[in-house]
Amino acid sequence: MADTAQSTGTHSGLVIPKDTQQKFASLIVLITASESMTDEERQYWINILPVMTPDQLASLTDILETEKRQLAAIDSKYAKEIEVIGKQKMAKKIEDERRHQREGRRSQEAKIAQQDAARADELLGQIEA
Numbered sequence: 001m002a003d004t005a006q007s008t009g010t011h012s013g014l015v016i017p018k019d020t021q022q023k024f025a026s027l028i029v030l031i032t033a034s035e036s037m038t039d040e041e042r043q044y045w046i047n048i049l050p051v052m053t054p055d056q057l058a059s060l061t062d063i064l065e066t067e068k069r070q071l072a073a074i075d076s077k078y079a080k081e082i083e084v085i086g087k088q089k090m091a092k093k094i095e096d097e098r099r100h101q102r103e104g105r106r107s108q109e110a111k112i113a114q115q116d117a118a119r120a121d122e123l124l125g126q127i128e129a
Contacts, residue, residue: 014043024049027057030064035071 014032021028031037031045045060052060 013039014046016046020046020049027061030061030068034064034067036067
């Protein structure tokens with residue numbers, strides 16, 4: 001019987017022969033981390049690694065590393081955009097809170113001004129009487 005090792009992590013259903021794991025460890029990491037493959041496709045690539053030519057291995061490595069770099073760049077870009085959006089939302093929230101507080105103060109000041117005017121009219125009425 002062949003000595004095989006089950007992959008650990010997200011793709012636990014993959015069967016990776018021990019000698020393939022040892023010989024192609026870095027490529028297997030790239031294959032299992034690829035977001036563009038299904039588990040079926042991952043298993044296919046793992047299965048054919050031992051019969052691939054050095055040029056094919058180099059090409060597969062290049063493709064998977066490029067995918068990894070591009071996805072990291074996209075993630076970085078969107079992380080920055082999310083940060084900017086978060087800051088904009090926070091600024092809008094603070095602006096809305098301040099506007100609400102200003103409106104509350106204006107309303108309170110208007111109410112007090114009305115009370116003062118009513119009190120002044122009342123005092124004038126008492127003085128005139």
